[in-house]
Amino acid sequence: MSKLSVAIVGGSGYAGGEFLRLALNHPHLEVTQVTSERNAGDPVHFVHPNLRGRTHLKFRRMADLEAADVLILALPHGNAAKHFARFEGLAETIIDLSADFRIKDPELYRKYYEEDHPAPELLPSFVYGNPELHREELRGATRIACAGCLATSAILALYPLLKLGVPLPKDIMITGLVGSSAAGASGSDASHHPEREGSLRVYKATGHRHHAELTQELPGRFPLHLTAISTPRVRGILTTAQVFIPDGYSERDVWGAYREVYADEPFIRIVKVRKGIHRYPDPKLLDGSNFCDIGFETDDETGRVVIMSAIDNLVKGTAGHALQCLNIARGWDETLGLEFVGLHP
Amino acid sequence: MSKLSVAIVGGSGYAGGEFLRLALNHPHLEVTQVTSERNAGDPVHFVHPNLRGRTHLKFRRMADLEAADVLILALPHGNAAKHFARFEGLAETIIDLSADFRIKDPELYRKYYEEDHPAPELLPSFVYGNPELHREELRGATRIACAGCLATSAILALYPLLKLGVPLPKDIMITGLVGSSAAGASGSDASHHPEREGSLRVYKATGHRHHAELTQELPGRFPLHLTAISTPRVRGILTTAQVFIPDGYSERDVWGAYREVYADEPFIRIVKVRKGIHRYPDPKLLDGSNFCDIGFETDDETGRVVIMSAIDNLVKGTAGHALQCLNIARGWDETLGLEFVGLHP
């Protein structure tokens, strides 16, 4: 099979760099262009030193972008929509890693992004890039809006219960513990190492934008609430979702729901071990991998279920997720390029 | 004023070592004995190397314990109650840092500790060691059961709303992010550095023993739920409590409640800043200090309030809290020995 050519637009950021890392190892892809205004002319390994010796690609300016089979847009919020007229002329398949095309309802977009969507007419053309929820729509898709990282961890934690219509009697409370790479490659006062190292700090108590994705994607419209906390890790999200199951439901039912819904998922692992020290999901084990580990614990007295999910925000939360979508869209084995299992210890 | 003599029983652990550090700097205390079965005969600085040059004390066996003015019990769970007959003959004032005498109701104790209390007749003689809730009872007290660390962070986060009788319409959800020192000085497979470093792992999803203290101490008996997560930090707890305020209440009312209840507290700081990068509580800033920093954020649309509290689990969560109680019991300035403000960065 001849390889598809891939152009990564905005390739000096963490999402673009991670897609590049994965694509370099994919049997059917060949990355031919990577753009960065700031680093144009430099080898990509100046910015992504892990790729030293692995590729001789150099950054080019977006103005020099040429046609490709697949365009990966890894631009700051708003840019994909703004320049879309140009992008759609360059490639048949476009995968956007930003939030620009995730939300289908312009009203919902306005509420969370506090501005009118710049190109609402484009929204229907994009499939929301979450394989576990939208696998059938992804087959053959040419425009994919890759899901947000915190949204993905929360959606995958809750989806089985909601899909099966378990009538949850109380509000759902979600807490996401997030690594520093989720804020991107551009520094800020808060990301200065002496300030951020060892920090545990709520960074978005209410009104997190990924709430919009939860509202859109999770079936049943249960009231749910989201708080995001920054952690000392660089990669990784650990999400806990607190739900209450109705009378008559037990942990066995919960387990059954996850098994049923995720039975054939190649990247979801149900973690429910009674021995050893690794009984629950932990993002520490997932750096670089596309797995989403999910576990849960039930309080019989109150019916509370604590659902935990862990991902690498840059892989299953962004670039790996996107590649999984592309594999599905093209009809390839879903795991191609995503074989890395993570490290221990 | 002549100094009171202090004996620390179980002084090789983190709680005992931390009380020793604080007491060495207290103008009215003189630590004369520190016990450790394992390290008897060694200088205390072999175990607590920060105290090198600061004290020439050596560990002795518990069997060699002599009378003192104040006995600090820093023993593993169950030992304070078991040996209490001996301890009460040695000192007028006894402060227990363990959980043995915190819970007044033997039934509640049995539920969370899964055994009958070994000496229920002693329970009424102890004051629960939380200055913010029990300052008046602590004055002149000679037996103090120092509050648990996670319990303290959660109680201080919620107390003002509950004390003022705000009618909370929904369940309260508490998530505690806890450092590794909270599990004590004895190693385990899970505390081996390669396993624990960088780990974000739920360690007690439901049924945490400190729930018993919340049940006992928080006014109003609202339904509340507690999940504990281990973090990469050594010290520190960040607790978020998710509450819903009734219609008609606003963030202004919440703020008013905290200001009113904590107005004169020397170790509670309300963190509500509109500028800079330190807008919310962060345990990173509290290592070694006795402060409890409290902040909150309100979601107007849903009435949800995210209350955040941060402490150093070994200071405000254990040894500092205990010293604050002793200062109150003796009628001294409450802040004696607790002046350290923490470090930045």
Add this chain to the structure above:
Amino acid sequence: MSKLSVAIVGGSGYAGGEFLRLALNHPHLEVTQVTSERNAGDPVHFVHPNLRGRTHLKFRRMADLEAADVLILALPHGNAAKHFARFEGLAETIIDLSADFRIKDPELYRKYYEEDHPAPELLPSFVYGNPELHREELRGATRIACAGCLATSAILALYPLLKLGVPLPKDIMITGLVGSSAAGASGSDASHHPEREGSLRVYKATGHRHHAELTQELPGRFPLHLTAISTPRVRGILTTAQVFIPDGYSERDVWGAYREVYADEPFIRIVKVRKGIHRYPDPKLLDGSNFCDIGFETDDETGRVVIMSAIDNLVKGTAGHALQCLNIARGWDETLGLEFVGLHP
């Protein structure tokens, strides 16, 4: 090609677990047995949770070991030699990850290991497992003693200068900064997370056992000295070697030496960049990868050259190195199973 069967003896440790991770991804290998006395009967993913879903292997006892094509010995020091009679009957190819067969000279062994070698007659049959120095001997080899991790980082840092016979006028000073996983999977007081986290501590100022490997392997017998320091990282070694070049030599000559000697090495990268923030080797970039990154800087005034090398101690320092040796021994592509490039950030 039919796959070779592999048995990993001592597979619950970090070295054995890492070889397992790599072998599971190797096209010509099939791991059929993994032993652990402590965990016999349990799935390997109880101990190596990253392999959950990737293998259904269970640990067995060493007593139940059956024949295989390749035996990987990942046992504590001394055990490979002690049980060798049994092992050699089980497999044609034996790769030992311990120090048992690295040192050819029993006197040198005695000096650093402070005991007589238990089976000196076996020593000549093993090739020292370092591809860069012993590639030709490794071709077709059936007994390989995999090089030590710190030794590997130091040897690779110094080899080109010494091989080319540059007459170094002064002693060579080597400092190795080592992650906690190098001490293995068994906990100790010093590895308890609250003690080790954030620690920077010399752990072997003089007399490090890997010095024996440097003495044996580095050409020219220059006086060299080694100090090892533990760092807050889990994986990774950064080694600096301080050498002095003779009058008339310049940085250009140094660069030339490294280029010449390492020109065709698939896992050595010379890092010498004039732009960006990644100008020198950093083990942070190598977690999980088999690269050894090497850089250097010259002080014209004194002729001092600071050579820096970085590796992942469990990959290029142990299991990856071993797999590279096996690839060479079997005549396969040297990079098979070792394609992972590491992560950024």
Add this chain to the structure above:
Amino acid sequence: MSKLSVAIVGGSGYAGGEFLRLALNHPHLEVTQVTSERNAGDPVHFVHPNLRGRTHLKFRRMADLEAADVLILALPHGNAAKHFARFEGLAETIIDLSADFRIKDPELYRKYYEEDHPAPELLPSFVYGNPELHREELRGATRIACAGCLATSAILALYPLLKLGVPLPKDIMITGLVGSSAAGASGSDASHHPEREGSLRVYKATGHRHHAELTQELPGRFPLHLTAISTPRVRGILTTAQVFIPDGYSERDVWGAYREVYADEPFIRIVKVRKGIHRYPDPKLLDGSNFCDIGFETDDETGRVVIMSAIDNLVKGTAGHALQCLNIARGWDETLGLEFVGLHP
């Protein structure tokens, strides 16, 4: 005793903030002014959140600076010298935390700072701020150039051997492992948390500016070499100095030298313990404290001595050191305001 008024110029950086923290706890000092151009008008606790509730000081502009008893200059390199005419009119006592007045020889300054000194005529008026070497000159001093942090750790490691005139036969090799706060409060690409976290990277292989201080301060002019490596810590420096003692000297002589020279030093602790896990200096134990811990280990075969010293770069390396100098200059107890011993764990 009435308090001396203190003005901190450049108080939003880490050095100025640390001096403020210490001075707030000093019985004879009252900080009355703190300047920051960027934060003028804001409470100092917006920038130094650990001081919340401890002071109500606000930042002012340098233009609004008024007279004070003591001026602490904590400005970026070059600014103290440039504005000195103004500063000397404002206070009798001036302590500069920058490098501007440390080097007495303008030629030496030019070599390492690569420019002519802007005010060489001022250099003789400053005492080099290192109490262990210059205590007598510091008594009554009114101009103090506080020593550099890495220089301090190296000087204190080597001083006894050199002062006693031990004839060292070989070059001295110094390696400094440095925390991220040493680079100051201003962010850079390299200090962005995802890049710096967990990083072990040489940042100054040769030509470190603090070499100038070693050249000036260490007796005997032995050839010495310095390499600086950044570590994952925020605070702290661990320095190893590799020296060779002449034939006939033993570890006992080394120990004797350190005991003799540092016998009465309140902030130097010789760490030489045969038991437990804290046998060598470790900056982890020194955060916030003014101690310099020094240890050593000797290789009898080669005469090599590994000397290790650990400090908190912001305390004994900067602000604490400065306060110790001020205490000496004023004839106060040298330890005033510097009582904090550091934390364990």
